[in-house]
Amino acid sequence: MSNVVERCAILCHTDRVGLECFPDNLTPRGLTANIGDPMSLERVEELHIRRVLASTKSLQEAAEILGIDQATLWRRRKKYGI
Numbered sequence: 001m002s003n004v005v006e007r008c009a010i011l012c013h014t015d016r017v018g019l020e021c022f023p024d025n026l027t028p029r030g031l032t033a034n035i036g037d038p039m040s041l042e043r044v045e046e047l048h049i050r051r052v053l054a055s056t057k058s059l060q061e062a063a064e065i066l067g068i069d070q071a072t073l074w075r076r077r078k079k080y081g082i
Contacts, residue, residue: 022054046080049073053082 004022012021033039033047049066056062063073076082 045076046082049076049080050082053077 005017008017008021014021033044049062052062052065053059056065059070059073063070066073068076
């Protein structure tokens, strides 16, 4: 994750690194879901994990928010290509 942040800092054309500087697979852009939308629980999980990862500073913090251990988060990231 630190490599991604470093890459964003180098390639971003603004004074501040924002979500627009991160790769699409790590940002919640276009990943909207509303309660009642017809989608699988698997898709809901993927969207939630992506949003939490985009809003946290570390994988440990993301795992704590999600209520799972880091190994489980790693497996879910691999499963969803995050």
